[in-house]
Amino acid sequence: MKNKKNLWGLCVMPLYFFTLLFILGPMIYMVAVSFAKNNGGAYGFTWNFTLNNYTKIGDPIYLQCFIQSFKLAFATTILVVLIGYPFGYFMAKLSPKGKKIMMFLIMVPFWTSSLIRLYGWIIILQVKGVLNTALKAIGLIDKPLKILYSYPAVLIGMIYALLPFMILAVYSSVEKMDWSLVEASRDLGASPAAAFVTVTLKLTLPGLLTGVILTFVPSMGLFFIADILGGNKIVLVGSLIQDQLTRGSNWPFAAALAVILTILTSLMIYLYRRITHVKDLEGIF
């Protein structure tokens, strides 16, 4: 028996090793770089300790990027909840065959690169695109709408990219819910609305919260959607970091921004869990 246990331990060793080397290692490096000094406009940085990178984040323009990112992440998350929760809820109530088909339809887009799917949105939204042509054909508009490269376009892209995660999280939660509890509350005189809020919502909260985290956390980082559909005009922390890493060639500042972003995102997750009192998040942790 003991030997068998050791063997299992040995089997997971590569995973520990992988985590240490490729997740913890880069994190430590990033934190270290965030205290280094950059070489002006030139490539690279020098290992001279400085806090400048962090004090610079206090500059209103860079703070604004954080606020903008949070605003977009909140807006995305709320809209994704509003669309995704009912979707997942009703999907769980479909017949077994219906569920399978629905699941398949949700998974199909993942077979294509998300970047290519975003370019698809460009074709739909652009001035001479599918949407404008259709709206014009049915006489709703006579001048094409300039939707692409605007805030709504970015929001559409974000919702599109993140909705499946919410649907699947809610679906799995609703599906394994014990419906007899809802029936019991109805028998005891609760209205459908009251039964939903006090029983269904409460029981599916862990799923909902998993969905929220799976939506909120990535939406802080999905800057390429803002770049592609927003025409690079909405400056999120993610795009700021990318800018500093590449064109601005200021790695230490980029690292400092990434450290702060990581801390803020972790803080958000912590707050969610405190507010909702959900200890066990399905799927993650």
Next chain:
Amino acid sequence: MKKRLIAALGMAMLTTAAMGISASAEDLVLFTWEGMFPQEVLDNFTEETGIEIIYSNFDTDETMLEKLAQAKGGDYDVIIADDYIIEQAVAAGLVGEIDKDIVTNFGNINPLYQGQFYDPEDIYTVPYGAGIPLIVYDPELTDVEIKGYNDLWDPSLEDAVAITANYRVINGITLLSMGKSMNEEDLDVIAQAGEKLLELAPNIRMIQDDNTQDALLNGEASAAFLYTSQVTAVLAENPDLEVVYPEEGLGFGIMAAFVPADAPNAEAANKFLNYILEPEVSKQCMEYIGYYNTTGAADDIVDPSLVVPDSVTKGEIIQNVSEEANEAYNKNWTEFKAACGAN
């Protein structure tokens, strides 16, 4: 410009370049990016002079400098690279003077591309093509005739301008529109440029480095500020578009050829430089690589879209600036982008 494209070609060439090169007296080792010459041009040179050309590649300017430094200015006879790296090579004493007794075609060079920072006395280099970002617009969609950068600020272009995404270039053209240098170091002037950039924000439709020209083709933008390759691409799709050589002056990047300080066959190298300055050869080369013609004597025969009009007499190259100035440019850029998203 060139180096970005070349970097993508990856390690394969690195290994090729790393293999030792041995040249005999009648060989000439040409060291540059891949695809810089039509084969015909190289063959003709060998036919005319009997000198065999050994074409050796590097992937980035930095690799070239490293190898040249290791060879202590030897091993290679002719090198073609970007402006800024040549400045460093000259400073490191790795570049030899051009023998103007052999390079009798030196006068064929368009003076616009001479006297630049990397070779202010014009003793080390022969320019070989220039990349110049320009304004392109659709006259049918614009009410204003665009002549220079300042016209991009025109209120009639609201939400209709696409621009490339290099922070120094966009700061640079703003400075040019104010009559200042693209490499301004004065923080107050940079701050003024930042203010002026903010006024451009309402006109910006999109900011993007790749395929920026598509915005003009699919009707998203009616005017765009584009890199050379994009200008060529967009004109091929829609010849009715108008190209503007901004009256305030151009910002450009130059590729130039030089002979290393300790070149094994300097005489052949100078002969080669003389050869590529012949109008007919320049024409073939520039049309092949698609960059702006730097050999003025070839202007009449080269594809007109690769010739900068005579009216343009001023051009400037972006160089590294002090850390403070760079910081200020970065900040201008972030503020500008945020302002673009706010409307």
